[in-house]
Amino acid sequence: xxxxxxxxxMTATEGAIVQINxxxxxxxxxxxxxxxxxxxxAPTFLSYNVLxxxxxxxxxxxxxxxxxxYSYLLLKELQMKDSASYLCAxxxxxxxxxWGAGTKLxxxx
Amino acid sequence: xxxxxxxxxxxxxxxxxRMTLRCTQDMRHNAMYWYRQDLGLGLxxxxxxxTAGTTGKGEVPDGYSVSRANTDDFPLTLxxxxxxxxxxxxxxxxxxxxxxxxLFFGEGSRLTVL
Numbered sequence: 001x002x003x004x005x006x007x008x009x010m011t012a013t014e015g016a017i018v019q020i021n022x023x024x025x026x027x028x029x030x031x032x033x034x035x036x037x038x039x040x041x042a043p044t045f046l047s048y049n050v051l052x053x054x055x056x057x058x059x060x061x062x063x064x065x066x067x068x069x070y071s072y073l074l075l076k077e078l079q080m081k082d083s084a085s086y087l088c089a090x091x092x093x094x095x096x097x098x099w100g101a102g103t104k105l106x107x108x109x
Numbered sequence: 110x111x112x113x114x115x116x117x118x119x120x121x122x123x124x125x126x127r128m129t130l131r132c133t134q135d136m137r138h139n140a141m142y143w144y145r146q147d148l149g150l151g152l153x154x155x156x157x158x159x160t161a162g163t164t165g166k167g168e169v170p171d172g173y174s175v176s177r178a179n180t181d182d183f184p185l186t187l188x189x190x191x192x193x194x195x196x197x198x199x200x201x202x203x204x205x206x207x208x209x210x211x212l213f214f215g216e217g218s219r220l221t222v223l
Contacts, residue, residue, distance in 0.1 A: 004151065033211065042199060042214035043152075087152070091210070096167075099151030 002026045004100035006088050011106045012078055020073045020086050020103045028093020034062050034073045035087040037102065043087055046073070075105075083107045112136070115200050115215035122190055123223055130185045130218045132200035140203045141183040142167075142212070143175060145196040152199065158183055159205065190222045 003025045012018040024032070031050040035043040049055055049064035049071060061074040073086055085102040092098055113134045122128055134141065139160050144152040154167030158177040172194060174186045183202075187194055197219050201212040 031209070033209075035212075042216050043212075044214070045209075045211040048209040048211065089152075095205075095210075096154065097152075097212070099153070101149055101151045 002090075002092060002098045004088055004090060004098055006086075006100040006103045008101070009104045009106065011108060012075075014078055014080060014107055014109050016078050017074065017076050018078060018105065020075075020088075020105065022071045022073070022088035022100060024069050024071070024088070024090045024098070024100075026090045026092045026098055029066060030091040030093065030095055032062075032064055032071050033089045033091070033097070034071075035089065037085045037087060039084070046086075078107050080107050080109070113200055113202055113213055113215035115198075115218050117218060118216065119219045121221045121223065124191055126190050128187045128190055128220070130187075130198055130200075130220070132183045132185070132215060133181050134183075134200075134202045134213070135181065136202060136204070136213065137180060138202035138204045138213070139180070140205045140210075141177065142201045142203075143173070143183070143185045144199045144201065145169065146199060146217075147196050155185065155198075187220075190220075192222045194220065195222045196220060 006022045034046040037043040047062035054063045059076045064071045085104045087102045088100040089097045116131045142157045143155040156175040158164045161180045200215040
């Protein structure tokens, strides 16, 4: 079966750096997405990786290793507003998105 | 402001009742989707439509139906609601001809079936 694994919850300190990992086993691969979802709100797009390596976008970076079935989302200079759930999703060979359950990130002052 | 509008935002209904969740987008995206989100689970695809006039079944289609009469609208109908359909429902759209095919989500419809 297809599976996306990510930690259920993480805690970090304001101003620090946090890395959220995602491992996947899917039927084919056509890209990996990260979305941010604040409590009670809709998910919003953060990043997309289809080739191995690091994609940087401001304070957020996303890394992909296709051979390892692994990605991470790196958040730098954490702010209180970064408290949210972060969803990892993989597009399989049928161009369907397989979603992880999300990682709830708690930022403490 | 361009985007996706869902209605209602919240609804409580009795088991056995029929319910339609509405979804409208004004971005002229070809593809639209309905997901449900339950605590501890990832987003699960109910139905999708790659273009107006076509629909397909997702991971959890039973008890739900959709139609795509035009590009903008993609309503989701529960013919006879059951308590297990209590969930938050998200409509989304994407331009699958784009570089990433990223999804744009509506604000969600919180449904409680008693």
